[in-house]
Amino acid sequence: MNANELLEQCEKDGIRLCLQSGQLQITGNLKKIDELAPIIRQHKTDIIRMLEQKDKRAMEATRYMQAEIALFHGEAIAFIARYLQKRYGKTYWQAQDEATTVWNILRKNQIRQALAEGRDDAAERLLWECREKFGMPDYLATSRANWPESPCIH
Structure with a gap:
């Protein structure tokens, strides 16, 4: 074995x-x-090496997801804030504050879920959820073609 x-x-x-x-x-x-x-x-030495590599990949995946999500941070908050203003009659500053809170909760949940499942698509899922809930445009489809190639993390 x-x-x-x-x-x-x-x-x-x-x-x-x-x-x-x-x-x-x-x-x-x-x-x-x-x-x-x-x-x-x-097999202790091999197991330790494999677990270290797995931990390293998980940390890289976390950094990658956080960087990808950060690209959309400002735009997402703006769309969520506009939604809150229109839907609930919030002032600009109230909507901005609440939109930031909503965005942070969605982001944290998506990252946790993706890492728990060993996936690296938290940003895509997060933006999909924002499109569904708040009417955000599909940034991934329109802007991803302009991104530099990113390494695949699995």
């Missing part, structure tokens, strides 16, 4: 392997941990 197969087996058996301060931590199904402990020890 190689390290990849071992990680898949651990996941299937309800064993959670993670890093804390560079040390391998094992939690979950105690019966299965006892069965797999010798194999885990045998």
Whole structure:
């Protein structure tokens, strides 16, 4: 059994392997941990390296999503604020303040959900939700062609 197969087996058996301060931590199904402990020890170095790479990819994905979302921050807040002004009769400043709050809540939820699911499309989902709720135009379709190529993060 190689390290990849071992990680898949651990996941299937309800064993959670993670890093804390560079040390391998094992939690979950105690019966299965006892069965797999010798194999885990045998592949410990490879497992640590793989978990470090996974953590690094997750951090890169987070930075990528946050950067992509930041590109639309001003435009999104303006559209949400206009919606709040028209729909609820808010003043300009009330609408701006509430739009910022709405945007931050939507953004935080989308990033959390995307990371939990291992996806890197939080910005796309967020803008789709804003288009649906607030009538924002499709910025991704119109402006993405002008963006520099970004690395694929998986």
